[in-house]
Amino acid sequence: MFSSIIYRRHLILRSLIHHTSHNRGRRKSENVSIGKLTSQIKNKQRRSEVYGKLLHEQSVEKKKRRQLRQKEELRALENGETPAPRQVPKTIENQRVIDETHIVREDEEEIHNEDKEDEFASYFSFNSSPKIIITTSRKPSGAVFKFLENLFTVVPNAYYYARRNYHVKEMVKHATARGFTDLLIFNENKTFSKGARVNGLLHVHLPEGPSVMYKLTNLILSKKIRNHGRATSHYPELLLNNFSTRLGHRIGRMFASLFPQKPEFKGRRVVTFHNQRDFIFFRHHRYVFEEKKGVRRRHGGHLSTAEVDEESFSKNRIKKSSKRKGKPSLALPSGEDEEDGDEEDGQFSGDEDSDSDSDEFKAGSSSDEDSDDDDDSSGSGSSGDEHDDDDDDSDDDSGEDEDGKKKEKKPFERKKKLTKAQKKKITDENDDRPTSVIARLQELGPRFTLKLMSVQQGTFDSKHGEFEYVRSTETDGTRKNRRKFVL
Numbered sequence: 001m002f003s004s005i006i007y008r009r010h011l012i013l014r015s016l017i018h019h020t021s022h023n024r025g026r027r028k029s030e031n032v033s034i035g036k037l038t039s040q041i042k043n044k045q046r047r048s049e050v051y052g053k054l055l056h057e058q059s060v061e062k063k064k065r066r067q068l069r070q071k072e073e074l075r076a077l078e079n080g081e082t083p084a085p086r087q088v089p090k091t092i093e094n095q096r097v098i099d100e101t102h103i104v105r106e107d108e109e110e111i112h113n114e115d116k117e118d119e120f121a122s123y124f125s126f127n128s129s130p131k132i133i134i135t136t137s138r139k140p141s142g143a144v145f146k147f148l149e150n151l152f153t154v155v156p157n158a159y160y161y162a163r164r165n166y167h168v169k170e171m172v173k174h175a176t177a178r179g180f181t182d183l184l185i186f187n188e189n190k191t192f193s194k195g196a197r198v199n200g201l202l203h204v205h206l207p208e209g210p211s212v213m214y215k216l217t218n219l220i221l222s223k224k225i226r227n228h229g230r231a232t233s234h235y236p237e238l239l240l241n242n243f244s245t246r247l248g249h250r251i252g253r254m255f256a257s258l259f260p261q262k263p264e265f266k267g268r269r270v271v272t273f274h275n276q277r278d279f280i281f282f283r284h285h286r287y288v289f290e291e292k293k294g295v296r297r298r299h300g301g302h303l304s305t306a307e308v309d310e311e312s313f314s315k316n317r318i319k320k321s322s323k324r325k326g327k328p329s330l331a332l333p334s335g336e337d338e339e340d341g342d343e344e345d346g347q348f349s350g351d352e353d354s355d356s357d358s359d360e361f362k363a364g365s366s367s368d369e370d371s372d373d374d375d376d377s378s379g380s381g382s383s384g385d386e387h388d389d390d391d392d393d394s395d396d397d398s399g400e401d402e403d404g405k406k407k408e409k410k411p412f413e414r415k416k417k418l419t420k421a422q423k424k425k426i427t428d429e430n431d432d433r434p435t436s437v438i439a440r441l442q443e444l445g446p447r448f449t450l451k452l453m454s455v456q457q458g459t460f461d462s463k464h465g466e467f468e469y470v471r472s473t474e475t476d477g478t479r480k481n482r483r484k485f486v487l
Contacts, residue, residue: 034058092277097484101245111249119208120253123181123261130258132158132182133175138165141196144188150222150446153231154271154284155258158184168202172459176207182258186216201450202460205254209458210468212254214280215451222445229286229442234267235260236284242275247469248487251280251452269444275487278478280450285441293433452487 034054041047073083088094103111115121122128132155136144140163152158159180166174168185175183187200201214222228238259243252255273268287273280418426455469469486473479476486 092483095483097481099484101247101486103244103246103249111246115253118250118253119205119210120257123257124253126261128181129260130157130182131180132184132258133161133171133180134158134184134186135161135163135171136185137187138163141188143196144186144198146221147186147198147219147446153222153444154236154446156233156235156260168204168460168462172204172206181206198448203254204460205257206459209456210250210254211456211458211460211465212251213453213456215453217449217451219448220446225443225445225447227442229288229444231269231284231286231444232267234264234269235262236267236269236271237263237265239270239272239274241272243487245485245487247455248275250455251487270441278452278485278487280452280487282446282448282450284444284446286444288440288442290438290440291435292438293428293431293435 034051037054038047038051041050069084076083115124123130134148134151134155136148148160152160161171163171163185171185172183183202183204183206185202185204186198187202188196188198190196198216198219201216202211203214204211236259238256240252240255243249252273259271270285270287272283272285274283275281451471452469453471454467456465456467458465471486476484478484478486
């Protein structure tokens, strides 16, 4: 009875899989999902089993297509042909909706003329240099000052003034009178039970504006960044990435007005504002150039492997084996290396004197064995006295010279241990391989993320200000279309 039920269930599953696979082949052009194909099965257990088998079939087919594509690409490379272009995956960035605010080549002249008359024209024409005042919200916590300590290593020509009880309008008035070009106010939340955190930035360009409000998140200080470096006092190089709309172009010029347009490449500092999906990522890096032994080979592609010469491989093998204590190299490639190996064996085994000493030791051991029987017949006291006399003579010799004067004992000197830098220097001097210069980026910190909230014309005015942009998912159209961006 039980076996008949299992057999009947097996037949039902086979028919269902055949039916769903038939529908999948028939509706392949419609891109029907596996869930829709199995939705007609009412039994949950059967539906899950069929769904799992169809999902496994789909993954197997995908793997076969990938292997076939790799074989065709490898065959094309072997024949000297260009392989077929790879399929570009669909992402939110490359599927972005381009509207009328997006900058195209036709608008470049118009934007260039607008830049000559905007609020930042005097700065980009080198008529004024940035001078920035940085302050906080009222009653700041210690976390804000730790962040400002990192920020002053990034922004040159920046000065801190305590907020006290001044309003923003009063601060704008005093900063304009003292010749400052920008005002940065960092806000923090007041939930001290969970820990105060910096959560906002108000950037006011002086004296005519605009005023921009940002939401600040994901703050990480330099101390918490692994293998971070220290910033120098050189002016950094500024990078603005992916600000492709008119509003994004305006925000990028406002960021650029904070840094002098005279980058000192000697310091190798880079400050980056990277826009991605309307999130502005701030990073602070430094170029590092390192010299390493050995030539870096160009990689031929994801299908190829790096080629290694037999000579270099054998030399490295000899070096590794010679580093072992008291063990000569096991594998030697040529006759010349064998001679070198014999010399190394001589070094490990000792000099000619040591060989003669070993022969004497062997002879002495054999004579001792022969004289064991004689020692049994003769007494052992005379031999013991002789040894005591020899010890006394050795003590006298060690303590006094021939003239009878005592020798001065030298203080115990420890061998100096080499540091890692000294060991590396010695190995580099002994290494005959050519050096290659490798460039990398070292993060200096801090790092954080900004989200644009509003852009106000003129200086900050909470009551009567006119806004160029206010973040709203309804008016932006970003709520209904997640592939539409503002910056």
